[in-house]
Amino acid sequence: MTTQFFSGAEMVVKSLSALNVKYIFGYPGGSVLDIYDAIFQQDEIEHILVRHEQAATHMADGYARATGKVGVVLATSGPGATNCVTGIATAYMDSIPMVVLAGQVATSLIGNDAFQETDIVGCTRPIVKHSFSCRSLADIPDAISKAFYLASTGRPGPVVVELPKDILIPQNTGPFSIDTDINMRSYNPTVKGHPKQITKAAQTIASAKKLIVYSGGGIVLSDASILLTTLVETLKAPITNTLMGLGGISGTHKQFVGMLGMHGSLEANKCMANADVILALGARFDDRVTNNVEKFCPNATIIHVDIDPTSISKTINAHIPVVGLVDVVMQQLLDELSDINFSPDEEALRDWWQQINQWRNIKSFSYEQELNEKIKPQRVVEALYKITEGDAYVCSDVGQHQMFAAQHYPFAKPRQWINSGGAGTMGFGLPAAMGVKLAFPDKHVICITGDGSIQMNIQELSTCSQYKLPVVIVTLNNRSLGMVRQWQDMVYGGRHSSSYMESLPDFVKIAEAYGHVGIQIDSLNELDEKLTQAFNIKDRLVFVDVMVDEKEHVYPMHIRTGAIDEMWLKKGVKA
Amino acid sequence: MRSILSILMENEPGSLSRIVGLFSQRAFNIESLTVAPTNDDSLSRMTITTIGDDKVLEQIVKQVNKLIDVIKIIDITDRKHIERELLLVKVSAMNDKTRTEVKRITDIFRGNIVDIGKQVYTVQLTGKAEKLNAFIDALQHETEIIEAARSGCVGMSRGDKALRI
Numbered sequence: 001m002t003t004q005f006f007s008g009a010e011m012v013v014k015s016l017s018a019l020n021v022k023y024i025f026g027y028p029g030g031s032v033l034d035i036y037d038a039i040f041q042q043d044e045i046e047h048i049l050v051r052h053e054q055a056a057t058h059m060a061d062g063y064a065r066a067t068g069k070v071g072v073v074l075a076t077s078g079p080g081a082t083n084c085v086t087g088i089a090t091a092y093m094d095s096i097p098m099v100v101l102a103g104q105v106a107t108s109l110i111g112n113d114a115f116q117e118t119d120i121v122g123c124t125r126p127i128v129k130h131s132f133s134c135r136s137l138a139d140i141p142d143a144i145s146k147a148f149y150l151a152s153t154g155r156p157g158p159v160v161v162e163l164p165k166d167i168l169i170p171q172n173t174g175p176f177s178i179d180t181d182i183n184m185r186s187y188n189p190t191v192k193g194h195p196k197q198i199t200k201a202a203q204t205i206a207s208a209k210k211l212i213v214y215s216g217g218g219i220v221l222s223d224a225s226i227l228l229t230t231l232v233e234t235l236k237a238p239i240t241n242t243l244m245g246l247g248g249i250s251g252t253h254k255q256f257v258g259m260l261g262m263h264g265s266l267e268a269n270k271c272m273a274n275a276d277v278i279l280a281l282g283a284r285f286d287d288r289v290t291n292n293v294e295k296f297c298p299n300a301t302i303i304h305v306d307i308d309p310t311s312i313s314k315t316i317n318a319h320i321p322v323v324g325l326v327d328v329v330m331q332q333l334l335d336e337l338s339d340i341n342f343s344p345d346e347e348a349l350r351d352w353w354q355q356i357n358q359w360r361n362i363k364s365f366s367y368e369q370e371l372n373e374k375i376k377p378q379r380v381v382e383a384l385y386k387i388t389e390g391d392a393y394v395c396s397d398v399g400q401h402q403m404f405a406a407q408h409y410p411f412a413k414p415r416q417w418i419n420s421g422g423a424g425t426m427g428f429g430l431p432a433a434m435g436v437k438l439a440f441p442d443k444h445v446i447c448i449t450g451d452g453s454i455q456m457n458i459q460e461l462s463t464c465s466q467y468k469l470p471v472v473i474v475t476l477n478n479r480s481l482g483m484v485r486q487w488q489d490m491v492y493g494g495r496h497s498s499s500y501m502e503s504l505p506d507f508v509k510i511a512e513a514y515g516h517v518g519i520q521i522d523s524l525n526e527l528d529e530k531l532t533q534a535f536n537i538k539d540r541l542v543f544v545d546v547m548v549d550e551k552e553h554v555y556p557m558h559i560r561t562g563a564i565d566e567m568w569l570k571k572g573v574k575a
Numbered sequence: 576m577r578s579i580l581s582i583l584m585e586n587e588p589g590s591l592s593r594i595v596g597l598f599s600q601r602a603f604n605i606e607s608l609t610v611a612p613t614n615d616d617s618l619s620r621m622t623i624t625t626i627g628d629d630k631v632l633e634q635i636v637k638q639v640n641k642l643i644d645v646i647k648i649i650d651i652t653d654r655k656h657i658e659r660e661l662l663l664v665k666v667s668a669m670n671d672k673t674r675t676e677v678k679r680i681t682d683i684f685r686g687n688i689v690d691i692g693k694q695v696y697t698v699q700l701t702g703k704a705e706k707l708n709a710f711i712d713a714l715q716h717e718t719e720i721i722e723a724a725r726s727g728c729v730g731m732s733r734g735d736k737a738l739r740i
Contacts, residue, residue, distance in 0.1 A: 125593060126600045130643040133588060150643060185740060282704055310637040313630070434735040 005173035008137045009034035009380070012101065012163065013476060015144040017044045019176050021072050023438060024048070024064065024101075025056035029076025030116060031103030034168040048438065051459040053080050056088020058457070061096050062395060062432030067439045068223060070151050072098040077103040077165075078116030081121060081491045086425055088158045089127040093422025094244060095221060097156040099147045100124075106166035107135055118364050119143035122161050129157030135500050137167050141178035148341055149182040154189030155308040164200060189307060193324035193332050200277075200320050201303045202336035206320045208277035209348040211237040214260065217244030217421070218282015218306065220414040224327035225249060228281065231330050234337065235279075236344045238345060238356055239514075240268035242283050244421040251410025252390075257356060258365070261289040262558045263403040266364035266567055267356055269558075272297055273565035274355070280304045282326040285316040295563035305329045364556045364569055365407045374549035375524050377401060377476040381408035384446060384474060392444035393436045395471075397429035397453030400482035403554040404446045427456025433471040434464060442471065444535060451504055452475045461514040472534055473543045477508060478550035486553045490568075491560075511543035521546045577606065578632055578652045579730045581738050582621040582645060586612050590619060590644040597642065603627065603635050607660075607727030617645070618740070622729045624704075646740055655733040661699070661726040662707045663689075667719040668696040676717040684710045695721060704728060 006014065012035050016024065025048045028036045039047050042258075050056040053075045060071025071091075075081050081102040091098045097153070105114040118552045121131045130150050132143035140163070145160040166172065193201075205211060213235065219228050225248050232239045232255055240260040241248050251255055258265030260272055272278065285304075290296045293315055304311075304318035305326055312321040322329055369376045381404050384392070390412055396402040396419040411417045418436060420428040433447035454475055464471065476482075480500035488496050508518030517540050521530050527546070536543040556567040556575065567575045584590050591610055598605050605627060610621040625635060632650065639648050651658075668674045668691070676697050681688055686700035700710050707725065714720060732738070 121589065122592070125589075125596050131589070184643070187643050308641065309635065312643050314634060 005177045006176045007038070007173050008140050008163070008168040009038040009170070011137065011140045011176050012144065012168070013038045013042060013045060014176055015141045015178050016072065017042075018180060019145065019148050021045055021070075022031060024072045024074050025050060025059045025435070026074030027053050027056060027076065027080060029080045029103065031077040031105060031165040032101075032163070032168070034165070034170065035074060035101070035103075042076045048073070048463070050463050051433070052457065053083035054087050054427065055457050055460045057084045057100065058096070058425075058428050058431035059435040060088065060098055060340050061087060061091050061428075062418055062435030063434075063439050064091075064096050064098055065432070066393060066415050067428070068404045070099055070148050070414070071435065073098065073100040074512025075100065075102050076116065077105055077120070078118045080116075080121035080286070082118055083158060085123060085127070088124050088160070090420050090423040090425040090428060091158040092127040092129070094420065095156050095219060096158065097151040098158040099144070099151050100158060101356065102160055104162045104164040107164045109162065120161060124160050127158070128160050129155075131160040131162065132484040133162045134164065134167060137172060137174045140167065142177060145178055145180055146182055150187065151226075154187070157357055163570060190204070190323045191325050191328055193305065193322040193329040197320060197322045198329070198332045198336050202333055202340060202342070204277055204301055204303060204320060205235065205279060205333070205337070206340060206342050208278045209345065210352045211235060211279065212271045212275040212277075213237055213239040213279045213281065214242070214272065214283055215239060215245045215248045215281040217240040218326045219245055219248035222282065222325060222327045223414065224282075224330060225414045227327050227330045229253070231334055231566070234342070236332065238271050238347055238352075238574070240264070242286070242289060242421070243419065245283060246406060246417045247411035247414040250412045252412065259406055260564070261286075262291070263407065263554050266334050266362055266556050266565070266569065267359035269565040269567060270359045271356060272300075273542065273563055278302045280306075280318075281330065282306060284311040284314070287315065289564070290316060291558045291564045291566065292561050295464060297564065314572065317461045326421060330361050351445050362575070364567070364571070364575070367552070371524060371526070373524075375521070375527055375546060376552055377404045377478070377548040378408050378552075379524070380474065380476055380527065380546050380548065381405050381448065383528050384397060384448070385409045387528070387532055387535050388444045388446070392416070392446050393433070393440065395419065395429050395433035395436060395445065395447045397447070397449040398424045398426045399450045399453060400478070400552075400554050401450045401453075401476040401484065404476065415452065426453040427558045429453060430457050430471070430473065433473075434469045437469045437471050438467070447471055447473045449475050450482060451475055451479060451501055452481045454507075458510065461511065461516060461543075465515045468539075468540045470537070470539055473541070474531075475543070475545050476548045477504075477507070477545050478548050478552070479504060482550070483554070485550075507545040511541070516541040516543055518545065576628065576632070577624060578628050578650055579658060579728060580623045580625065580636065580639070581640040581649050581651055581730055582623065582639060582740065583647045583738050584619050584621065584642075585644040585646065586617055586619040587644055587648050593644060594621065594623075594639065597638055601634070601714075602640060603631065606686050609729050612697070617725070622727070624728050647738055649732075651730050651732050651739055653738065657699050658703055658730040659734060660707055660728045661701050661702055662710070662723065663697060663699055664711065664723040665695050665697045665721040666714055667694060667721060669694050673718045675715065678718065679715065680710070680713045681709050684713070686710065
């Protein structure tokens with residue numbers, strides 16, 4: 001039998017194919033032309049040509065968040081690779097599985113400041129889970145296979161694979177084999193929680209009078225929402241989600257008290273502040289959750305379940321740390337609770353829920369919409385929820401619109417809410433929505449954005465034309481950088497330094513210029529009708545530009561340096 | 576508090592930069608750092624001395640352990656351990672009196688004069704950091720120190736305990 005020989009570029013494509021990759025998001029350039037040539041000559045993997053590499057990373061990211069698969073990016077050396085940095089950081093902060101294949105100049109030129117040379121492994125080192133620098137043909141399959149393994153196991157995250165030009169060229173060939181069953185002596189993420197910790201956790205839960213379950217993105221990433229719902233229903237306790245964890249339990253579940261944190265519901269934050277036991281599941285006590293850590297939930301015993309030991313006791317000390325996969329640990333907890341014949345303390349629960357319902361009745365997400373006034377942004381999100389029957393993928397950019405979407409669109413399922421929570425990357429929404437639409441062409445995919453964010457990757461309207469990605473873009477257009485403006489109103493004496501856009505384009509015309517449909521909505525009486533009209537157009541991208549009240553602030557809001565439940569409910573009104 | 580961390584890691588290009596990068600990225604202190612391959616060429620062993628309270632130290636150990644290249648990390652500070660540092664110091668030895676004094680101090684500290692020039696001695700000394708500090712102090716009283724190079728601390732647990740895969 002003769003051994004077949006392949007170029008490095010062919011090996012890249014064959015490796016991806018062996019790892020069941022369907023889409024690569026990228027942009028060609030000098031150092032990766034051989035890979036593009038290899039892609040051209042096969043039809044297992046489709047390449048999606050973006051208009052800017054940052055969008056490729058967000059598109060791969062959106063695809064990964066919606067499907068749970070690894071998102072794959074291909075960029076050329078130098079600026080192509082550095083344009084990926086923001087997208088890599090975004091994926092890193094939210095623990096999204098992603099592999100970025102970055103071209104590099106030929107190995108003989110590395111270090112010479114060659115044309116389009118950047119040390120991309122060095123540039124991205126603090127924002128990747130790991131990286132590989134291939135230096136010979138034989139490195140390629142192993143590096144790619146390991147990259148996928150690392151990106152998708154343990155705490156997921158982005159992995160960069162650097163591919164120098166000279167190991168990709170057709171003149172340089174070798175035999176191909178790939179091992180997809182990876183075993184690394186230096187990487188063995190914990191799976192099961194330590195039995196002693198499980199016992200302690202179960203006992204603490206069983207004796208709790210005021211328990212709150214606080215769950216985060218880990219639930220979504222590990223597809224553990226069914227188990228979470230079972231656990232929560234067993235405990236009969238309230239549950240709150242982080243921004244990243246929304247959809248981990250249905251937003252309409254009666255035990256769900258809303259998102260917690262800076263713009264979370266008053267009841268969620270009150271539950272945390274008054275709880276005697278906090279069961280944290282796949283959440284990391286981010287500063288946008290805790291507010292002042294010195295004042296954080298002083299009376300609570302904290303059980304912290306996380307796959308990443310560094311997340312435990314990093315900002316808030318955990319009394320009962322449990323390292324393990326959150327779904328596995330939840331099953332262990334359920335088993336342990338059953339072993340100790342757990343039954344909830346009905347009397348304590350009655351008092352606890354009575355208290356919670358009082359907080360709920362304050363209706364901290366409420367807003368006032370007068371019929372003849374400007375449209376309130378919250379009202380737009382509510383309309384979207386009704387029209388899509390709560391079944392859309394909602395991809396958001398970053399700012400006020402993101403918070404309004406998180407507050408007013410109750411997500412029924414995990415992976416339905418897609419936003420840059422950790423990094424807070426403006427420009428994320430549209431390309432992420434495109435990645436989702438590619439994966440789920442028959443679903444409603446909305447990009448809720450603002451007039452600031454949408455302009456950070458607006459060039460992707462062109463990619464949408466090329467690949468026929470009919471997402472619905474809904475811009476909550478307040479003619480200003482709303483969240484910046486809100487802070488300036490609240491903290492900087494109303495001095496709107498560089499927070500408004502004095503030369504906004506006509507978004508309808510922009511949409512039309514790219515071959516899409518543009519709709520502008522100016523008044524409340526046309527909102528529902530025109531939005532419905534937008535969703536009835538199935539085969540074309542619709543850009544809905546909604547003029548909203550620029551003075552609206554996101555409430556409630558943490559009072560700076562206060563405890564988690566110290567909040568502004570409205571202007572000048574403290575909880 | 577000063578801690579000595581022993582790290583066993585893959586001997587791969589970039590491993591060192593990941594460790595150093597981690598310390599700077601997360602604002603951890605490095606007092607000294609030494610690294611070299613072990614008897615097994617595929618492994619590097621690193622010793623880092625660092626300063627931080629218990630909470631910081633816990634994060635350092637966890638964060639280092641999280642790096643994919645790192646196989647094991649242990650804090651040997653609180654267990655019985657051996658720590659050594661190597662010092663090479665070049666001193667002025669202009670006249671008989673200085674030469675005698677340098678020789679005498681070197682003998683007291685059980686160091687060795689490993690090289691001589693026309694008017695300089697180069698002395699080698701191993702020991703704990705505080706011994707090296709004391710030696711440098713003593714030399715400074717008698718002569719001028721022209722240059723000094725220290726290896727940074729390397730350490731190992733005493734007895735049967737070992738850091739290995």
